[in-house]
Amino acid sequence: xxxxTGAGYDRHITIFSPEGRLYQVEYAFKAVKASGITSxxxxxxxxxxxxxxxxxxxxxxxxxxxxxxxxITKYLGLLATGMTADARSLVQQARNEAAEFRFKWGxxxxxxxxxxxxxxxxxxxxxxxxxxxxxIVAMILGIDEEKGPQLFKCxxxxxxxxxxxxSAGLKEQEAINxxxxxxxxxxxxxYEETVQTAISALQSVLQEDFKATEIEVGVVRKEDxxxxxxxxxxxxxxxxxxxxxx
Amino acid sequence: xxxxxxSFSLTTFSPSGKLVQIEHALMAVGSGQTSLGIKAANGxxxxxxxxxxxxxVDETSVQKIQLMTTNIGVxxxxxGPDSRVLVRKSRKQAQQYYRLxxxxxxxxxxxxxxxxxxxEFTQSGGVRPFxxxxxxxxxxxxxxxxxxxxxxxxxxxxxASAMGKNVSNAKTFLEKRYTDDMELDDAVHTAILxxxxxxxx
Numbered sequence: 001x002x003x004x005t006g007a008g009y010d011r012h013i014t015i016f017s018p019e020g021r022l023y024q025v026e027y028a029f030k031a032v033k034a035s036g037i038t039s040x041x042x043x044x045x046x047x048x049x050x051x052x053x054x055x056x057x058x059x060x061x062x063x064x065x066x067x068x069x070x071x072i073t074k075y076l077g078l079l080a081t082g083m084t085a086d087a088r089s090l091v092q093q094a095r096n097e098a099a100e101f102r103f104k105w106g107x108x109x110x111x112x113x114x115x116x117x118x119x120x121x122x123x124x125x126x127x128x129x130x131x132x133x134x135x136i137v138a139m140i141l142g143i144d145e146e147k148g149p150q151l152f153k154c155x156x157x158x159x160x161x162x163x164x165x166x167s168a169g170l171k172e173q174e175a176i177n178x179x180x181x182x183x184x185x186x187x188x189x190x191y192e193e194t195v196q197t198a199i200s201a202l203q204s205v206l207q208e209d210f211k212a213t214e215i216e217v218g219v220v221r222k223e224d225x226x227x228x229x230x231x232x233x234x235x236x237x238x239x240x241x242x243x244x245x246x
Numbered sequence: 247x248x249x250x251x252x253s254f255s256l257t258t259f260s261p262s263g264k265l266v267q268i269e270h271a272l273m274a275v276g277s278g279q280t281s282l283g284i285k286a287a288n289g290x291x292x293x294x295x296x297x298x299x300x301x302x303v304d305e306t307s308v309q310k311i312q313l314m315t316t317n318i319g320v321x322x323x324x325x326g327p328d329s330r331v332l333v334r335k336s337r338k339q340a341q342q343y344y345r346l347x348x349x350x351x352x353x354x355x356x357x358x359x360x361x362x363x364x365x366e367f368t369q370s371g372g373v374r375p376f377x378x379x380x381x382x383x384x385x386x387x388x389x390x391x392x393x394x395x396x397x398x399x400x401x402x403x404x405x406a407s408a409m410g411k412n413v414s415n416a417k418t419f420l421e422k423r424y425t426d427d428m429e430l431d432d433a434v435h436t437a438i439l440x441x442x443x444x445x446x447x
Contacts, residue, residue: 015256016271016374016375017270018266019273020271020272020274020275020276020277022374022377043304112307119327120327120330120331120334122327123327123330124331126327127328127367127376129373157327158330161298161299161304162303162307163307166300180301183302
């Protein structure tokens, strides 16, 4: 059985390796890390916050066009960590899907249904040879009418879970260790605490203090369930609050 | 389906007559979390480990045991995303059956159709087999039933079965404990004991 595959294409397309693994999917995870960005999401009692690094590699670039944070509908946000081009492709399809859902069924697409749709799409790419898996991990945030604030993470393998807090990208494991300690006793964070936990987690894990222009922050709050990207001034307020607190 | 460039099967015979992609799929199943099922005299129980990767995961958002119809449930071992595809297709098939015959689908029929889907993916162009084995538990006019469906698309009816990690220990344990006249409560108890057996290994 040792030379079973014959063609040895198990590293090139999503077919099984002899140990039962999908190398292409594992390589897709590596592509997410290769982007060099880390993202963090935290769910509080009545709000959800996601934070990501904003690396503008060239001073000549228009900073406003560099983003990983995308509104899908007025109420759903998506943070894509990994390959920007794959992210934009997914966002385009996701916006279409969410709008069709609203049109067909007459109510807004719930967060978990949306996350499942993304995960199911990713699963198709792991099973059909003609399309490679996308090199992104998607974090979805929104307020569910019945369940309250929701944060989901979908990966290239097609897994998706709801999270109290999570991370993706280069320093994913360090961030998760940090967040596990913070969330150990199931705290119920207020809006300010949620945002500050997310930002300070990123600062701690990357071991640098950010300027407001170096990070992107997106939030949804129960009292105002619209997905919003925070402005530089608002981010500055939070950064100041964090540094005063410490 | 898919690009015409891939209109050839990726699962082909090896010189020794094996379909190696299916064998590899079974390896993927064998490294998945343990799940098992037991058929009792008055019902069927299926159970599985639900070990989540971190305490940060919201465990209410994860449901490994799912309904295909109101009286047929399923659990999987192996790749979660693949199982979602099968559950979705099976639910649709069950509803199509009901629409046609105005009767809930018998367990054997649903298992047959699910297995047919799994077989399709071992032969169609440009796709790989499913990396899951399913345990389908149902109760219909023929009483309680338990079926296991493998990535190849073959299925068998079982009195008790286990899949995933630690399957040989689990099956030995089940063989010792199983009796034909078990009640459902005993079966649930045995199922939990079997899962606990594997926990420390």
